[in-house]
Amino acid sequence: MHKVSNRNFVIFLAFVVGIVGGIAASLLKGLTHSIASFLQDDIDWHYKYSIYLIFPLIGILLSVLYIRKILKGKKFEHGITPIIYAISRKSSRIEPHNIYSQIITAAFTVGFGGSSGLEAPIAHSGAAIGSNMGRLFGLSYKEVTMLLACGASAGISGAFNSPIAGMIFSIEILLTDFSIPVLIPLLISSALAAVVSKIFYSEPLFYTNTTHWELEALFFYFLLAAIVGVYTIYFSKLSQTIKSWFSRIHSPYIKVWVSGVLLGIFIFIFPALYGEGYLTIQQLLDGHFNAVVKNSLFSDFKNVTWVVLAYTVLTLFAKSFASLITVNSGGNGGVFGPSLVMGGLLGFAFAYGVNMTGIIQLNVPNFVMAGMAGALSGIMHAPLTGLFLIAEVTGSYALMVPLMIVCSISYLINRYGMKHSIYTKVLADSGDLISYEDKDRTVLSMMKLRYVIEHNFVVLYPEETPNMRKTDIIHSKRNIFPVVDRKGKFLGIIYSERLFSILLGEEKGADLPFEVLAQKPNDTVLLDENMEVVMQKMNRDDVWILPVLDKDGTYLGFISKSAVFNKYRALLMRQSSYLE
Incomplete structure (x- = not known):
């Protein structure tokens, strides 16, 4: 039995995503228009038009109740922005409930007269289909992202019966670093979604007899x-x-x-x-x-x-x-x-x-x-x-x-x-x-500080002396030591050069407590700071390493340029390969 290559398997999944995305688009359109038709045409009672103007309120209320009572704490976001965020920050992971919750809440909102569109919800639902199908089969980030985009394309294509627009939507909005191999899976998903949508819900969006322009x-x-x-x-x-x-x-x-x-x-x-x-x-x-x-x-x-x-x-x-x-x-x-x-x-x-x-x-x-x-x-x-x-x-x-x-x-x-x-x-x-016009800044923005903090430093306490910690200092593989009190609060740093000078007798202070010997660092980094700001601090003072603290001043570790550069290279490789 021959093993199927990842590329061919992704193309196969693009077929599946296109079909399921087309069904989802048909379901959303059919459900929404059924609700609207029922409210406007099928109900025939005396007080109907007296409550006509509160239908949108009812639809939004039903959406909110569904999110709060049925989803029960699961994060729910709407629109295209969360899809873009998922690609750039969440490894293209979209929660599975979006496959159906987007359809239900959008049908309530628009079916009851809310003045918005169905296209963003169905694109979100389609993206969730692609994302979760890729994760189900343990695919890589670039492959999951590809299927996510296929799902979004299928949603737009199915909603409008417009396969070319569905494909281009994903290229312009989601996959801004475009490459030719992207076309095939997107074309497949968009085309199949349009076919499926036409089978289940064939009503066209607009009619026109335009033949020329003047x-x-x-x-x-x-x-x-x-x-x-x-x-x-x-x-x-x-x-x-x-x-x-x-x-x-x-x-x-x-x-x-x-x-x-x-x-x-x-x-x-x-x-x-x-x-x-x-x-x-x-x-x-x-x-x-x-x-x-x-x-x-x-x-x-x-x-x-x-x-x-x-x-x-x-x-x-x-x-x-x-x-x-x-x-x-x-x-x-x-x-x-x-x-x-x-x-x-x-x-x-x-x-x-x-x-x-x-x-x-x-x-x-x-x-x-x-x-x-x-x-x-x-x-x-x-x-x-x-x-x-x-x-x-x-x-x-x-x-x-x-x-x-x-x-x-x-x-x-x-x-x-x-x-x-x-x-x-x-x-x-x-x-x-993610902005490919400023790749350095973009890659930095993708980094989470907590994932590049280094912790393997020998911590010195303020009441201790160099003689008391001689063995730990000598065997440390780091050239910087944080001084931290017993509650974890950061007090300062001491470089190994000075400690060795003291221990070798070249400088007095072998029995002085570390709180006396400690010095203030050039700067500190807070855990929630943007990596671009961190690099600006390092470059401004021409330092290679800075301590990381939480908002209460508790010591967490150090951030070094080496760790940042290593992570930068990894992210750059991921960026350059996820659309190949």
Whole structure:
């Protein structure tokens, strides 16, 4: 019997991950839309619409109760950021419960009308499938990471029926150090997930009949790109602000009530905010330009063009608040879907507004799609994902040139204003982000100080003397000795050169206590300090070794450049090989 190589085995597992990921995506879409359909169409009772506005609150509450009562203390995180963190800090380990808990909580949140998307939860679920399948078979870090990315690709591919976008999503967002061999497993998983999703849940996301774009409209695509790029900066900054607001609310149930009331108010004024919002975008693509206003408090003015334009702009900004409130309040969802909706609304408002001036008559659906692609590109820092996703889900390959222009310019503007994407900003601030633009800094940020502390030092106590510890000093393999009291508190250091000089009689002090002989080190290192800071301390004072203490001043060991360099080489080798 021939032994299967690891590379071939990973490809085989990519098949499995693709199939399971496609099933998971179909399950999430089917479950969410079943809940939404039941609440909106199947229930027929007198008080139904009197509680319609509190459905999002109920969905978020069910998600919180599931996390707190069913998962019972297991760590639950949502969005794409935890996946990136798992790759850079947790050896691509994602807890198994994410395979199903992401699906359940997202279905509750979005099915009951939470204003967020399903794509981040299904990508997280798919990544968990790949991660745990790799760990089940005892694969290496690089292989587990590969399967994690395959799972995320399968999730996106299954959610949108867009295999190319699913594959590119993993390359742009998760596997930033791209290499050609990555393509095969990702292609397999993405393709199979799309096939499986089409079998179990064949309803397409959007319909459009776009066949061409107008050359005279090219300038307006450039102008739209600039506007979308600026808007994505606004949204990224708003995300940080709202996240900060909700972080100050410590009770999860108070968060539920605050978010539920706010969402109810938003949805009452702007009905298009209910759920994902894709239905509104489809109506705009179909040419029903008053769809945003049609079911609102202002429906009597649905044929007044300036009302349609103003209300759409207000809905656009309300969507940014509603989506971020949903994902930061305990509900599960992501900004992937809302990015598409906001971009579509912005593209519509732009083209509709230009047409009102009479300067030119733009093809409004084309600008809706361009806005969707541009918003996704800027917010996620993923221009290729935005480009191919919109081209695939709408079938608008004829728009490739305008889409390329809008995606690239929006991305560049956002990148100029926001160095990191909405997914990586938090990780960059905490030093947990892998960045291949600054490999030295990245590798240092991957190190945990506790894993490079050296402990094999002879500890000297303050009341002892060199004569009393002569044997230990002579036989020590280290040239530095920490002086520590009986409670473990660090007092200072003594170098072996001075101790040998004393013991050989070249210097007085053989009977002096160590607390007198000890000297202060150039600096000390705290256990929770970043490795980049540690290296800065060493380089500043040109020292090779520093003592490590906890926050109470208790001695823990030493950190040396030798240990750091050894760990650096190991991490560098792991980084360079995990995508081979």
